[in-house]
Amino acid sequence: xxxxxxxxxxxxxxxxxxxxxxxxxxxxxxxxxxxxxxxxxxxxxxxxxxxxxxxxxxxxxxxxxxxxxxxxxxxxxxxxxxxxxxxxxxxxx
Numbered sequence: 493x494x495x496x497x498x499x500x501x502x503x504x505x506x507x508x509x510x511x512x513x514x515x516x517x518x519x520x521x522x523x524x525x526x527x528x529x530x531x532x533x534x535x536x537x538x539x540x541x542x543x544x545x546x547x548x549x550x551x552x553x554x555x556x557x558x559x560x561x562x563x564x565x566x567x568x569x570x571x572x573x574x575x576x577x578x579x580x581x582x583x584x585x
Contacts, residue, residue, distance in 0.1 A: 503531075515529065515530060
């Protein structure tokens with residue numbers, strides 16, 4: 493027996509009759525409820541949008557430049573050091 497995930501929240505959407513008819517038909521063809529159909533397709537689309545906005549893809553030469561920058565010795569940055577010191581003084585732990 494499958495473990496069913498508890499559904500704790502509700503999402504209500506409004507659509508016109510044509511959209512509802514199309515969704516009903518598609519859900520019927522997919523042999524799932526309209527809720528399952530809409531949710532699964534909305535989640536797949538949401539994952540693509542989130543991935544497109546949260547992942548960075550680099551060309552090989554850019555990736556090697558990135559790695560080289562990570563491996564390079566740290567250079568002193570007085571303004572950054574001053575900001576860290578000011579933060580340490582102002583924020584209690």
